Structures are given as structure tokens and as C-alpha cells.
Amino acid sequence: MTLIDLRRLRAFIVLAEEGHVTRAAERLGIQQPPLTRLLQGLEAELGVLLMHRLPRGVQLTEAGKVLLEEARIILARADGVTDLVHRAARGELGSLAVGFTSSAALHPFVPKALRAFRESLPHVSVTLEEAGTAELVDALMHERLDAAFIRSPVGRTPGLRIDALLEEPMLVALPVGHRFAIDTRSRLLLTELATEPFILYRRTAGPGLYDTILTACREAGFSPVVAQEAPRLTATLSLVAAGYGISLVPASMQRLGGEDIVYRAVAGSSKLIAPLLLAMRQSHPAPALAQLRGLVQRMVVSQRAIT
16 A cells, blocks of 8 residues: 655645646745656656646646545644644543542532543543452553542552542431430530441452541540441431431432432541542553543542632
């Protein structure tokens, strides 16, 4: 297959448009002999005559007319490829796979950040996946995901970068009719929950929140009675609503609503804080991922300034 020199194609197009060697050479900023050699080289490459040489200019042959139409398309695409490559290098094109835990997705910051990213970089395709923290971290390390919004600190996992974004308090989730649910106080003491059956998010799925709850309870002087463990925080709330026990959940979980659950703040426990984190691999982040991280960091700074 013949590989056509793009310089020759450009010279051919200008010469065809001008119909005159002198004017074409001036437009290209070169002398007439080099322009003539470019045309002769193109004809030699293709093995056909492209232009008739006339006393006062040049005229396209039938083959030249066909080439002119195709050459314009080829050069337009070649110029477009350069633009696409530069846009991809800037992170304006590409694709990202982003994960999140069910509770992270309920934090208003996460959908807000994803929406802002889609609006600012509409040509980056984003696929979303919901899973537990452990599953998301595994997907990150095996390059099935590019980033993940999580709740649980995952310690020093080699090759993983964790950005702390925001924090929110944890609330007591109580079934309707529970004695504390009808309590008129706005806040409960953690010690008052010492004898209550707890429904907790399974530790293997999210060790951070699980350990946060146990640590806070132990510092309050008791070990919680764990009646059941649920695979997701949303399932935890379903069990609370059914009356199987109480739970401690991030404040944004209230967005799920539900007439069968009442939420109460906890007094005097600074340990009951739920973080929102962004996890990604440290090595060779894609330009689009760097764009996402930068946008998220700017939004965090803006939100902290407001609050």
C-alpha cells in the first residue's frame, strides 16, 4: 500500500485551488522548483498524472479531481487527529471507571462532583459501579476501576493514594416507636445505648465505620451488643426499620427517608465521625483521572470555605 506524504498532499491542494504554480508557491511560502518537485513526487508515488501543465497554469486531470476531494478529507482528519491527541493528553477525552460505596453515593458531594465533571468534560465517558470498600479497593488495585469514593480508611495500602475529602457526624438510627425515638431530646448519650441490640455494617465490607463505632462505644465504657451484621448500610437501615435493633450511620443516610426510622444526634462523642474519601492508584494516573481529582479537590476547598 502506498503511503502518501502529507506535505505533498497539502502542496497539491493549494496548487489545485490556485491553478497557477507561482501563486501556489507564494501561498505556501516556498520557491517554484520545490513545489514542482512535490507535485512530481506525488505523481510518482501514485503512478498517475494529476495535472496538465498549461502555458498559463495547471489543470486537474480526472484522477487529480478525485484526489483533490479525498485529499481534503485526509488532511482534515489528520489535523483532527492532532487535536484529539492533544485533548486526550489534557484529559479532555477518554474514559473512567468510578466506584462508590452505597453510603458514599448518598453524600450530596459525590453526585454533585460527578455531575460537575460530566458538565466540564462531556467527552470523557464515565462508568459507575457500587460495591463495598474491600471490593472497590481490590478493583482499583487490579485496574478494573480508576477511582472510588469510599467511607473506610484503608490504612497504608501499597500503591494506593487516599484523599481525605469531607467528614460528617454519625447519627443513631432508631425504629419508629422505640423509646429513644419518641424522646423529645435532640441528642442522646452514647452510654444510653449500652444495652441496645446493634445492627452494623459488615466489617469485611467496610472496616473503617465498623471500627469507628466499636471504638466510640468502648471509650464510652461498653461493648455494643451486635445483633446482626448487614452487607450494605442500606440493608442496615432496612433491619432497623423492621425493629431488629438500632444502628449508627453517617448523617447523609437520612436522605434515604423512610417513615419507619427516626434519627437522633449523639452528644459528647467526637469519635463518631464518618469520612468521605477518594481512592485511586498512585502510579501513572490517566489525564482524565487527574482532571477528576483536581476538580474534586477544588470543590472540597470551596465547600470547606463555605462551612
